[in-house]
Amino acid sequence: SAVISQKPSRDICQRGTSLTIQCQVDSQVTMMFWYRQQPGQSLTLIATANQGSEATYESGFVIDKFPISRPNLTFSTLTVSNMSPEDSSIYLCSATTPTGGIGEQYFGPGTRLTVT
């Protein structure tokens, strides 16, 4: 298994600003992902964070809006840029372990973002 921490846990930001969310895993993992979840809704995959290279983004998400870094195996950041109220959501990072496979993902506690 893997224990994942995220910070900040929540933030209230003004429109037009940017916020960087950090995700730290306590052990080496293979894949890391960033999801968005509206309250009461399902999880939508934003991108796969690739170590040492550009993230792989899902349809509807672009690097200019959601730049992602993964400088090593256990750490990743997601930046929400030029925020608007529509970006208000919970942002979750997840990771897979070498033995668990793609389906067995461990999630961080999430970052609750409110944009005013």
Added chain:
Amino acid sequence: GQQVMQIPQYQHVQEGEDFTTYCNSSTTLSNIQWYKQRPGGHPVFLIQLVKSGEVKKQKRLTFQFGEAKKNSSLHITATQTTDVGTYFCAGGSSASKIIFGSGTRLSIRP
């Protein structure tokens, strides 16, 4: 694109009653996973099914993967208040990601 739907969207049961949620994919899956998310919490991995027709049990929870690998179900016997939360299935059709279902929110009357 691939879609994973769950029914029902909500289920409210009396404690002690059984509960079932169904998951249907628009495409054939390589595997399926089930997650539980408590209110205010994050998703927690429960189980993965890989084989066609596979059935797995975890105490009061029974998970099934359909023969055609396009549907799955989670059945909880004799629900308890600790079962409250949203149950998500997640389907994998590639080696690089999984798609989460729409979720079923379970609430329980003590």
